Amino acid sequence: MEKPSKIPATVxxxxxxxxxxxxxxxxxxxAKGRRIALVINEFGDLGVDGEILKGCGIEDCGEEDVVELANGCICCTVxxxxxxxxxxxxxxxxxPDHIVIETSGLALPKPLVKAFAWPxxxxxxxxxxxxxxxxGPAVADGLFAGDPEAVAAQREADENLDHETPLEELFEEQLACADMVVINKADMLDDAQLQAVEATVARHLRPAVKSLRTSHGAVDIAVLLGLDAAAEDDLDSRHSHHDAAGEHDHDDFTSFSIALGEAEAPEALLARLLPVIAEHGILRVKGFAAVTGKAMRLVVQGVGDRLQHYYDRDWQPGEERSTRLVIIGETGLDEAAIRAALAS
Structure with missing residues (x-):
C-alpha cells in the first residue's frame, strides 16, 4: 500500500x-486552483500582514486559510x-495542497525548518x-546593518574581532538557510546597483543556491513552489551563528503599536512620520490609517525613510475608524519621544 504523500510547506x-x-x-x-494555507507570524502586537491578506479580496483566500501567530517569533515558540x-x-x-509560512522579519529560519523534523x-x-x-534598495543602502561604515572600519583595523551587528547577523542567517533568494524592488535599482546587491548576497549562499530579481514580489508560483528541497533533512549545510548556542532571543529589537486619530490625507501622515523615522532610526513602520473623507482603509508600509501607502478595502460596519501603526527598531528606541512626536 502506497504511503500518503507529504504536504509540502514553503517558508x-x-x-x-x-x-x-x-x-x-x-x-x-x-494559485491556479492549488489550495494554499497561510501561517503568518508577526513581531509586535498588531497583526498587520494577516489583516492585509485577509482583506485582499482574493476568491480562494478564505479567513480559515490564514493562521496568525502574534506576539513572538516562530523560531522561539515552535x-x-x-x-x-x-x-x-x-x-x-x-x-491544504501546500502550506506557506511567512516568518517575521526578525526570525531565524533554521529553528523553524528543524521543527519539521519533529516526530x-x-x-x-x-x-x-x-x-x-x-x-534590494535596503541592501544597497546598507540597512541590514546598524552602521555599515563603522563595522567595515573596525573589521579593517582588527580582522580577528567579530563586530557584526544584530542586523547583519539576521541577514546572514536568512541567506544561509535559503534554497532560493528573491531580490525584490529591482525596479528601484540600476544594473550596477543590482550587480552589487547580488554580489553581497552571493557571499552568504550555499553552493548551487540561485537568486532572481523581481519587483512587487511578483514571482511565478511554479518558480517558488515545488523546489522539493526536503530542507529538514539538510540542516547541517545551513550554517547558523546560533548552532552552538541553541537559544535565540530578540532583546536586540523592540516594537510597540501606537493609535492615532484620522489623517487629513496620506501625504500629511507620511510628512508626520518621516522626520520621526529619521531622528530615531526607526527600522520599520507598518499599519493602517483612517483618512478623513475616505471610505477605504489606508495601508502604510515603510522601511527606513521609504514609505508606501495604498487603500486596500472599505471600513466595515461597526469597525472603528482609527490609525494604528507598529513601530519596530533596535533596543533603546525612545518610545515615549516617538509617541509624543507622532501625537503632536
Whole structure:
C-alpha cells in the first residue's frame, strides 16, 4: 500500500519590509486552483500582514486559510504555537495542497525548518523550500546593518574581532538557510546597483543556491513552489551563528503599536512620520490609517525613510475608524519621544 504523500510547506523569510506579504499575495492571486494555507507570524502586537491578506479580496483566500501567530517569533515558540498550528492544518478534513509560512522579519529560519523534523509532523509534511526575500534598495543602502561604515572600519583595523551587528547577523542567517533568494524592488535599482546587491548576497549562499530579481514580489508560483528541497533533512549545510548556542532571543529589537486619530490625507501622515523615522532610526513602520473623507482603509508600509501607502478595502460596519501603526527598531528606541512626536 502506497504511503500518503507529504504536504509540502514553503517558508518565506526575509528582513523587515523585503516584500514577503507582496509575494504571498501574488502566489494567492495566481494559485491556479492549488489550495494554499497561510501561517503568518508577526513581531509586535498588531497583526498587520494577516489583516492585509485577509482583506485582499482574493476568491480562494478564505479567513480559515490564514493562521496568525502574534506576539513572538516562530523560531522561539515552535513547540508552543507553531507545531500545534501545523498539526491542526494537517488534521483538517480538507487539508491544504501546500502550506506557506511567512516568518517575521526578525526570525531565524533554521529553528523553524528543524521543527519539521519533529516526530509529530515529520511523516506528514516536508519543507519544500526556504525562500529568502531581499529588499534590494535596503541592501544597497546598507540597512541590514546598524552602521555599515563603522563595522567595515573596525573589521579593517582588527580582522580577528567579530563586530557584526544584530542586523547583519539576521541577514546572514536568512541567506544561509535559503534554497532560493528573491531580490525584490529591482525596479528601484540600476544594473550596477543590482550587480552589487547580488554580489553581497552571493557571499552568504550555499553552493548551487540561485537568486532572481523581481519587483512587487511578483514571482511565478511554479518558480517558488515545488523546489522539493526536503530542507529538514539538510540542516547541517545551513550554517547558523546560533548552532552552538541553541537559544535565540530578540532583546536586540523592540516594537510597540501606537493609535492615532484620522489623517487629513496620506501625504500629511507620511510628512508626520518621516522626520520621526529619521531622528530615531526607526527600522520599520507598518499599519493602517483612517483618512478623513475616505471610505477605504489606508495601508502604510515603510522601511527606513521609504514609505508606501495604498487603500486596500472599505471600513466595515461597526469597525472603528482609527490609525494604528507598529513601530519596530533596535533596543533603546525612545518610545515615549516617538509617541509624543507622532501625537503632536
Amino acid at each position: 518565506i523569510t526575509g528582513f523587515l519590509g523585503a516584500g514577503k506579504t507582496s509575494a504571498i499575495r501574488h502566489l494567492l492571486q495566481n 513547540a508552543d504555537d507553531f507545531l500545534p498550528t501545523i498539526q491542526a492544518l494537517l488534521d483538517r478534513a480538507d487539508p 509529530e509532523v515529520r511523516t506528514r509534511t516536508t519543507v519544500d523550500g526556504v525562500i529568502t526575500m531581499i529588499d
